[in-house]
Amino acid sequence: MKLASLRGPGRDGTLVVVRRDGLAYAPAGADLPTMQAALDDWDRAEPALRQLAAAIERGDAATTPLVVEELAAPLPRAYEWVDGSAYIHHIVLVRKARGAEPPETLTTDPLVYQGGSGVLLGPTDDIVLADEAWGLDFEAEVCAILGDTPQGARRDEAHRYIRLFLLANDVTLRNLVPAELAKGFGFFGSKPATAFSPFAITPDELGDALRDGRVHLRLRSTYNGALIGDPEAGPEMHFSFFDLIEHIARTRSFTAGTILGSGTVSNQDPARGVSCLAERRMLEILADGAVRTPFMKPGDTIMIEMLNHAGESLFGRIAQRVVAR
Amino acid sequence: MKLASLRGPGRDGTLVVVRRDGLAYAPAGADLPTMQAALDDWDRAEPALRQLAAAIERGDAATTPLVVEELAAPLPRAYEWVDGSAYIHHIVLVRKARGAEPPETLTTDPLVYQGGSGVLLGPTDDIVLADEAWGLDFEAEVCAILGDTPQGARRDEAHRYIRLFLLANDVTLRNLVPAELAKGFGFFGSKPATAFSPFAITPDELGDALRDGRVHLRLRSTYNGALIGDPEAGPEMHFSFFDLIEHIARTRSFTAGTILGSGTVSNQDPARGVSCLAERRMLEILADGAVRTPFMKPGDTIMIEMLNHAGESLFGRIAQRVVAR
Numbered sequence: 001m002k003l004a005s006l007r008g009p010g011r012d013g014t015l016v017v018v019r020r021d022g023l024a025y026a027p028a029g030a031d032l033p034t035m036q037a038a039l040d041d042w043d044r045a046e047p048a049l050r051q052l053a054a055a056i057e058r059g060d061a062a063t064t065p066l067v068v069e070e071l072a073a074p075l076p077r078a079y080e081w082v083d084g085s086a087y088i089h090h091i092v093l094v095r096k097a098r099g100a101e102p103p104e105t106l107t108t109d110p111l112v113y114q115g116g117s118g119v120l121l122g123p124t125d126d127i128v129l130a131d132e133a134w135g136l137d138f139e140a141e142v143c144a145i146l147g148d149t150p151q152g153a154r155r156d157e158a159h160r161y162i163r164l165f166l167l168a169n170d171v172t173l174r175n176l177v178p179a180e181l182a183k184g185f186g187f188f189g190s191k192p193a194t195a196f197s198p199f200a201i202t203p204d205e206l207g208d209a210l211r212d213g214r215v216h217l218r219l220r221s222t223y224n225g226a227l228i229g230d231p232e233a234g235p236e237m238h239f240s241f242f243d244l245i246e247h248i249a250r251t252r253s254f255t256a257g258t259i260l261g262s263g264t265v266s267n268q269d270p271a272r273g274v275s276c277l278a279e280r281r282m283l284e285i286l287a288d289g290a291v292r293t294p295f296m297k298p299g300d301t302i303m304i305e306m307l308n309h310a311g312e313s314l315f316g317r318i319a320q321r322v323v324a325r
Numbered sequence: 326m327k328l329a330s331l332r333g334p335g336r337d338g339t340l341v342v343v344r345r346d347g348l349a350y351a352p353a354g355a356d357l358p359t360m361q362a363a364l365d366d367w368d369r370a371e372p373a374l375r376q377l378a379a380a381i382e383r384g385d386a387a388t389t390p391l392v393v394e395e396l397a398a399p400l401p402r403a404y405e406w407v408d409g410s411a412y413i414h415h416i417v418l419v420r421k422a423r424g425a426e427p428p429e430t431l432t433t434d435p436l437v438y439q440g441g442s443g444v445l446l447g448p449t450d451d452i453v454l455a456d457e458a459w460g461l462d463f464e465a466e467v468c469a470i471l472g473d474t475p476q477g478a479r480r481d482e483a484h485r486y487i488r489l490f491l492l493a494n495d496v497t498l499r500n501l502v503p504a505e506l507a508k509g510f511g512f513f514g515s516k517p518a519t520a521f522s523p524f525a526i527t528p529d530e531l532g533d534a535l536r537d538g539r540v541h542l543r544l545r546s547t548y549n550g551a552l553i554g555d556p557e558a559g560p561e562m563h564f565s566f567f568d569l570i571e572h573i574a575r576t577r578s579f580t581a582g583t584i585l586g587s588g589t590v591s592n593q594d595p596a597r598g599v600s601c602l603a604e605r606r607m608l609e610i611l612a613d614g615a616v617r618t619p620f621m622k623p624g625d626t627i628m629i630e631m632l633n634h635a636g637e638s639l640f641g642r643i644a645q646r647v648v649a650r
Contacts, residue, residue: 011365011580040336077404077580079443085510103508113510114439118404118580130477134576151517151650152455173576183428185410185438186511189576192476251459251498251514255336255402255443325476 001053002199003028003164004316005035005072007122012036013072017052018199022316024063026056035075035200039256042147042163068316073120074166074200075145079255081117081194082248083141083170084110085263086239090279093266097282098178110239110247113186115170117259121195123318127171129298130325135175136296138320139264140221140275140304141168142233144241145200146258153249158213158242165206165215167197167315168261169304174278174295196259197304198316205314213240215306217314219265221275222303228280229273233265233306298324326378327524328353328489329641330360330397332447337361338397342377343524347641349388351381360400360525364581367472367488393641398445399491399525400470404580406442406519407573408466408495409435410588411564415604418591422607423503435564435572438511440495442584446520448643452496454623455650460500461621463645464589465546465600465629466493467558469566470525471583478574483538483567490531490540492522492640493586494629499603499620521584522629523641530639538565540631542639544590546600547628553605554598558590558631623649 004025005013012034016025028049032038038045055061085091088106095102103111121127129136145164153161176190209216216234220227239247244260265275274280281291296302304318327345330338331352337359341350353374357363363370380386410416413431420427428436446452454461470489478486501515534541541559545552564572569585590600599605606616621627629643 079402079404080441082441082513100509105504105508109504109508111508111510112513114441114513116405116407116439116577116579117442118583119578128476130576151453176576179430179434181509183430183434183436184425184506184511185436186509188407188437188439188573192577248513251455251501252441252517253444254441258443 001050001202002205003035003049003074003201004199005074005076006070007072010034011076013076017049017056018066019056019063022199022313023066024056025066026052026061026063028052036257039145039147039163042256068198069124071198072122073196074164075120075257075259076122077120078117078257078259080258081115081120081261082112082258083115083261083263084112084239084244086110086237086244087263087266088238089236089268090264090266093279093282097278107238110244112244112248115191115194119193121193121320123195123198123316125195125320126323127195127320128325129322132297133175134173136322137172137174137277138221138296138302139170139172140219140229141170141264142215142219142262143168143196144260146245146254146260147256149245149249149254149258151249151251151253153245155242155246158245161245162203162241164200164202166200167219167304167306167318169195169302169318169320170261170264171195172276195318195320197318201314207308209308213242217306217308219275220305220307224300227273229275231265231267231272231275233262236267237262296322298322326375326527327530328360328374328399328526329524330399330401331395332397335359336401338401342374342381343391344381344388347524347638348391349381350391351377351386351388353377361582364470364472364488367581393523394449396523397447398521399489400445400582400584401447402445403442403582403584405583406440406445406586407437407583408440408586408588409437409564409569411435411562411569412588412591413563414561414593415589415591418604418607422603432563435569437569437573440516440519444518446518446645448520448523448641450520450645451648452520452645453650454647457622458500459498461647462497462499462602463546463621463627464495464497465544465554466495466589467540467544467587468493468521469585471570471579471585472581474570474574474579474583476574476576476578478570480567480571483570486570487528487566489525489527491525492544492629492631492643494520494627494643494645495586495589496520520643520645522643526639532633534633538567542631542633544600545630545632549625552598554600556590556592556597556600558587561592562587621647623647
């Protein structure tokens with residue numbers, strides 16, 4: 001089942017069920033007005049939404065053509081956005097780029113940061129940039145939306161807490177990162193609003209691509225019209241979503257609607273390209289001793305998408321443009 | 326005007342207007358079911374709530390006796406919890422305690438961290454502790470609840486974005502902090518659910534105690550029945566709430582209902598005591614070379630309160646007990 005949120009009338013949008021081909025939708029109805037309302041009451045909501053989804057596929061429900069620009073993020077604002085950094089290759093490269101060492105516990109203790117979740121961007125929302133000197137970058141990621149997750153949740157039961165998957169562009173202001181992390185309290189201003197894919201989908205939509213808490217498909221990033229990376233999201237995700245859930249729940253519990261990110265998808269094979277400019281810039285330095293790729297500037301575009309083995313776009317496409325403020 | 330949230334029936338509680346003496350309340354009504362709903366639509370909500378507050382004071386509105394145990398946090402879950410660390414004395418002492426240096430930009434660049442906001446504790450909720458070795462501590466703070474705050478908001482207009490004030494107990498697991506901060510991504514597991522005061526109050530309730538974006542009253546913390554600190558929250562708040570708003574809005578905007586914390590209130594004068602155990606432990610080391618005060622354990626209690634010059638409790642009292650998980 002594919003879900004999405006139309007913009008308005010309220011701040012949290014309107015929940016809709018999307019036809020599998022992504023081209024039409026039907027509103028979930030007044031009883032389930034928003035994605036958050038459905039997540040808050042998932043045991044009741046899920047069967048009703050699946051019934052509507054089946055009716056849409058059969059052609060038995062009235063649908064409206066889907067216009068992606070009319071979509072907000074699946075959760076236009078969320079109670080929590082917890083972003084992991086589960087691809088070791090990304091951590092090593094990006095820390096090298098800013099002259100920092102990877103943490104000693106790189107392969108044993110997952111890295112996560114608490115992101116801002118009160119303002120999230122829809123899939124086609126502009127990235128508004130007030131200052132080019134901040135070093136704007138995209139980061140393509142796979143995310144899960146959790147149901148209520150208790151403190152102490154374990155890896156082997158973690159699949160029970162994943163309600164939906166979606167994609168993210170974890171927008172980063174690279175040149176603000178070093179000074180901010182030097183203060184010791186983590187990211188804050190260097191992580192402006194994150195953007196999300198048009199659709200959030202139930203785990204069954206991934207079929208056998210979902211194994212061991214990892215999504216075994218390629219994540220395609222297209223920068224200014226050219227493919228810049230299509231890494232495999234599965235094999236090199238050192239910590240799976242199950243590992244990340246156990247990690248974040250060690251001391252805390254999480255409310256339904258918490259978004260959990262994989263971190264920037266990254267492969268060691270250079271043929272797979274990159275999911276952010278920071279990695280490409282570091283690879284340029286390692287190869288040639290100099291950076292050739294600048295950070296993003298007004299007019300640049302980024303598209304992020306994941307196709308299944310049949311070539312279908314599972315989550316729709318994040319397609320954003322940078323504009324000056 | 327004093328506002329609070331009764332627990333239930335939904336996850337976000339029920340908004341009530343509280344009589345100035347804190348002893349009775351009236352529901353805000355079906356049109357303003359929750360605190361978040363009022364904040365989302367403040368221009369319309371505020372006059373209606375003030376009208377009800379005036380009727381309550383006159384005795385013209387039906388009220389119910391207030392039982393503090395029936396209250397959730399004013400926002401039982403929030404879209405963002407951004408916690409500053411504006412008292413320089415606290416930063417210096419606590420970093421010394423863990424053998425870390427204060428950041429070089431200590432007095433020029435505010436420290437803030439992004440806190441988890443999906444699960445917030447009510448004023449009398451137990452602090453559930455799974456492992457005493459984690460080093461449980463309280464931190465008494467003053468907080469503001471913001472309305473919609475645009476990117477680029479400036480200090481001199483920041484007063485416009487403050488809707489309400491309240492108190493917090495920013496619960497911290499001290500022994501998890503050093504390893505977590507060493508990883509470079511800030512606090513995560515070392516900051517479990519934060520607790521908030523019974524009442525969130527409009528700025529006018531503070532009268533002339535609110536000056537220059539600071540609350541000029543003492544914040545009283547009572548630990549296991551004995552006063553452990555009553556520092557002045559005003560003069561040593563190096564960065565005011567206005568400064569903090571300008572800082573956090575440099576690259577990001579914030580949705581209505583964002584909670585912004587002052588950081589642990591702390592005075593240089595030792596007669597004013599402490600607002601957390603970490604400071605007391607560091608002072609013991611400096612005085613005697615050894616720690617005498619252990620961290621919190623099951624059965625311990627913490628009360629946090631702020632009185633105005635007339636001796637009235639402005640926010641009600643945070644009164645929590647530690648229980649083993």
